[in-house]
Amino acid sequence: MATISTNPADQAAGTADAPRKAKRRTPGAPKAGRQLHAGPFTYIVLIVFTAVSLFPLIWTAIAASRTNSRLAQTPPPFWFGSNLFSNLQTAWTEANLSTALLNTAIVAGSITIGTVxxxxxxxxxxxxxxxxMKNFLLMLTIGTMMVPPQLSVVPLFLWIADLDWTNHLQAVILPTFVSAFGVFFMRQYLSQALPTEIIEAARVDGASSLRIVWHVVFPAARPAMAVLGMLTFVAAWNDFFWPIIALTQENPTVQVALTSLGRGYIPDESVIMAGALLGTLPLLLVFVIFGKQIVGGIMQGAVKG
Amino acid sequence: MASEISDMTAVTAPPSEGGAAPRGGSGRPRDARDERRGRWRSRRYRWDVKAMPYAFVSPFFLFFAAFGLFPLIYTGWSSFYRVELTNLDAREFVGFHNYTRLLEDEFFWNALKNTFTIGVISTVPQLLIALGLAHLLNYKLRGSTFFRVAMLTPYATSVAAATLVFTLMFGTDYGMINWALEHLGFSHHIDWRAGTWSSQIAVSSIVIWRWTGYNTLIYLAAMQAVPHDLYESAALDGASRWQQFRHVTIPMLRPTILFTIVVSTIGATQLFGEPFLFGGPGGEKGGSSHQFQTLGLYLYEQGWTNYHLGRASAIAWAMFLLLLLIAAANGLVARWLRKNHEG
Structure with a gap:
């Protein structure tokens, strides 16, 4: 626990390079961070903000377990009702959520593999x-992070219309298949976590670049690959702007299906909430399992970026 | 970034089985074969060292060229044409008309203004709260992992799901927020969607909810990198906790704060999903009198509701220019701060 609270980077970086990390910090700063004990005030504020963070999600589940008419009464319900499963069922079939969840899993999975x-x-x-041209290309990569996705929407749309890709999943997979942030993130990680000597030694032994990538780079990069994979998966799962242009209700992702719910496709609020719950649940599960690693990854990216 | 590592214990690579790569030319006389193999190997080695780096970066750049650079240029090109979604093949060159039209377009200025105000009321509180929370999380805490993960869960919630819940909570008659306000003594139910300020506050609250935890973690990471002795010497000088926060933490965090401002500003400029769904059916209008229509919504409305793709392209480029301006301004501010504090 002590190492986790003082050194978030190691959480994600794994134990293998912990000694090196500790060493890197030595010049000038024997111990970073501050370890004053928290008072009751700190706990109260943190608990309040934790509640604010979690409440809308919990309330989504509460509203999804009620009837539409119960949601049109005051006071609003604060505990679960008995309609959860019928609402989930209605949302599942009416909003095409089975297709949507499968599609989103395919889309987010492919984008994650490609990006990582x-x-x-x-x-x-x-x-x-x-x-x-290494430096030029690197600057170009960093520069592309600034370009907003809106800028490419019109031509991409014309393009997929031309190719008859509207409503096909490749239309949402391919444009986000690589990520400038990902390249930069991995570069930052590998320039520290991968000793140049190992690569040189492998070269002396006659290993080709491909072998080096497979036997040296991938094992060394694994912790960062996991972090980047999770961040990419979350972002791809939640991507909104381009999918609602490229896809329709016939072959939606979860976000597209939820949009149709919210835009009056179904006037039943409790069913809308059931749909929102179903669309969020897979990611929440990922969060329950990997939350600590995702937290570590974001903090690690912050220090290095 | 220059800290190249000399200690080999860090990463233990699996031993590479020396030169086990495929080789050509088996079954020829031994010495000739060795010589040829040697030449072939060195040529292959040179080729490998020279060409493989390009092979490694090429997938990224191929995809970027196809789906990033080409569309970017094409958007610029089509912003000089009249292109209608109803008849994509009929293009008509109109020069700067799409841009000049934009300058006289009250809805464009309205969207620009809304993007700015929503950007301010969503970014400023979000970053201030995040800074405070990060400070608290930096204390020695029980359950610190739980707090961190819990505060990050909104980040895992999609724009769509979050907005649907918040829209219900901001409901006029039965919404939880009006109900709570009633108990605090506001008997008048606010029609959140109808007013300019109320709708923009509602939209901003969704943004704040989703992104505060993320920024908190970024600040926390930066705080943990602040050298411990700075606090010790400040404490020795009799600085209170607040003074330490003010005079040690904040200055040390300046680069991180600038970074989060840039990222949040980029996000605010592109704001789309929250107002789009908060508006319900026809959400791209941003409310009955466009009171929360952002540039992102206006682009969508022009392109996919009104079928004017040329105008949508011009709006996209205007957004990009805006971002470049912001980036330039930020660079100037950063440089000015550096000069003031180090020079």
Whole structure:
């Protein structure tokens, strides 16, 4: 526990490079962070904000377990009713959520694999290999992080209309298949976590670049790949702007299906809440299992970015 | 970033089985084969060292060129044309008309103003709260992991799900927020969606809810990197906890704060999902009198409700120019701060 609270980076970076991390900090700063004990006031404020963070989610479940007419009364319900399963069932069939969940799993899964794989090899090249135009290409990568997605929406739309890709999943997978942030993130990680000597030693032994990637880079990058994968999966699952343009109700992602719920497709509030619950539940499960790692990953990215 | 590592214990790579890569030319006389193999190997080695880096970065750049750079240029190009969604093949060159039209377009200015005000009332409280929470989380705490994960859960909630719940909670007659306000003594039920300020506050509250925890973690990470002795010497000088926060923590966090301001500003400029869904059916209008229509919504309305793709392209480029302006302003501020504090 002590290492977790003082050194968030190691949470995600794993134990393998913990000694090195500790070493890196030594010049000038024997101990970073501050460890004053929290008073009761701190706990009260934190508990209040935790409640604010969790309440809308809990209330989604409460509203989903009630009837529409109960939601049109005051005071609003604060405990669960008995209609959860019928509402879930209605949302499941009416909003095409079975298709939506499957589609979103395919989309988010593919984007995660593509982003993590291509970011790792590109990040490795930027961190450890020498080639012409390296700095220019790296600056270009960082520059692309500034470009808002809205800027490419019109041509992408014309393009997929041309290719008859409207309503096909590749229309939402391919445009976000790689990520400049991911490349930068992996570059930052690998330039520290991967000793150049190991690569040189492997080269002396006659290993090709591909072998080095497979046997040296991937094992060293695994913790960062996991973090990037989770961040990418969350972002892809929740992506909104482009999917609602590229897809329709015939073949929706979860966000597209929820949009149709919210825009009057179904006038029943408790069913809308049941749909919101179903669409969020898979990610909440990911959070319950990997929450600590995701927290560590965001904090690690913050220090290095 | 220059801290190249000399200690080899850090990462233990699996031993590579020396030179087990596929080789050509088996079954020829031994010495000739060795010589040829040697030449082939060195050529392959040179090729490998020279070309493979490009192979490694090329997937990213190929996708970026196809889905990032090409559309960017194409958007700029089509912003000079009249392109209607109803008839995509009939383009008509109109020069700067889409842009000049934008300058005289009251809805564009309205959207720009709304984007700005919503941006301010969502970003400022969000970052201030995050800073305070990070400070509290930096104390030695029981259950610190729980607090961190719990505060990050809104980040895992999609825009759509969050907005649907908040829309219900902001309901005029039966919404929980009006109910709570009634108990605090406000008997008049607010029609959140109808008013300019009320609707913008409601939309901002969704943004604040989703992103405060994320920024808290970023600040917390930066706080944990502040050297311990700075606090010790401040305490020795008799600085109170508040003074330590004010004079040690905040200055040390300046780069991180600038970073979060940039990221939040970029997000605010592109705000779309929250107002879109908060508006219900026809949400791209941003309310009956466009009172919470952002630039993102206006782009969508022009392109996919009114079918003017050329105008939508011009709005997209205007948004991009706005971002570049903000980035430039931020760079200037950062430079000015550095000069003032170090020079």
């Amino acid at each position: 794989l291509f970011s790792t090899i590109a990040g490795f090249a930027f961190a450890k290999l020498q080639f012409k």
